[in-house]
Amino acid sequence: RVRAGHVLVATGLVDELPDVPGLRERWGRDVVHCPYCHGWEVRERPIGVIGSGPMSVHQTLLFRQWSDDVVYLRHTAPPLTDEQAEQLAARGVPVIEGEIAAVETAGDRLTGVRLRDGRTVDREVLTVAPRMVARAGFLAGLGLRPQPHPSGMGEYLPADESGRTDVPGVWVAGNVTNLSAQVGAAAAAGAWTAAMINADLVQAETQRAVEAHRGARAGG
Structure with a gap:
């Protein structure tokens, strides 16, 4: 686990x-x-x-x-x-x-x-x-299931440009969301989405730090 x-x-x-x-x-x-x-x-x-x-x-x-x-x-x-x-x-x-x-x-x-x-x-x-199907059955428990691709080529996990899905905390990159991506594009997407995740983490950490800072000032 x-x-x-x-x-x-x-x-x-x-x-x-x-x-x-x-x-x-x-x-x-x-x-x-x-x-x-x-x-x-x-x-x-x-x-x-x-x-x-x-x-x-x-x-x-x-x-x-x-x-x-x-x-x-x-x-x-x-x-x-x-x-x-x-x-x-x-x-x-x-x-x-x-x-x-x-x-x-x-x-x-x-x-x-x-x-x-x-x-x-x-x-x-x-x-x-071939019919291309995202390898994502293990995500069904999170409420995330492959959807028919608009092109008719198969099933994929939809996401925004950053790789963020509709399920909070779950991001996707590569062929699981872009069925036709070749190796170079899939690898680049992984690096890009990882950077977007880190930006999201930085934003959350900074927000917590700001709230703690404000609390300390108010208490002092």
């Missing part, structure tokens, strides 16, 4: 992948998610983007910068808007309809996906946007 007046939560998040057999086993190898983290390593290879959420078309357009051979596997994502369909067509990205049944491999190499209707789509790389 630990007692503290202020708590800084920096527990990060959990990536929840679509329930497609074989997908998790290839995660971080030839199944990737970020064009900035992994784009160079998969450049100019046949890439398939699995539709899994509201940002999937945007993700497809980002990976199109890295390869001329990109297909959009709509899977369970919402139907394309007219604007999205036009964008993908203009960038030469075919749209494959149909739910994915499994990831196909040969040896220790990804070869594509098999759709529920039996068709196969040959690919060397798959990209998918």
Whole structure:
């Protein structure tokens, strides 16, 4: 048991992948998610983007910068808007309809996906946007629970710019509140929020000192 007046939560998040057999086993190898983290390593290879959420078309357009051979596997994502369909067509990205049944491999190499209707789509790389969920279940007893993120990307702990939550004394930093922050931004947020906590402590200590000072003067 630990007692503290202020708590800084920096527990990060959990990536929840679509329930497609074989997908998790290839995660971080030839199944990737970020064009900035992994784009160079998969450049100019046949890439398939699995539709899994509201940002999937945007993700497809980002990976199109890295390869001329990109297909959009709509899977369970919402139907394309007219604007999205036009964008993908203009960038030469075919749209494959149909739910994915499994990831196909040969040896220790990804070869594509098999759709529920039996068709196969040959690919060397798959990209998918995971659902990102703040690792914060242990805070439920304090009345603090992850909320749906406005972007639809997952669940986060809301906070103000300083990292202060709605629960007095509980502060958050990094991916637990900023789902898309990379390592540098998350670390910087931790330092910033720690400084804000210390400023809050200084203010409280100073207020107590002022009250004690006033009491001593009145008593003297």
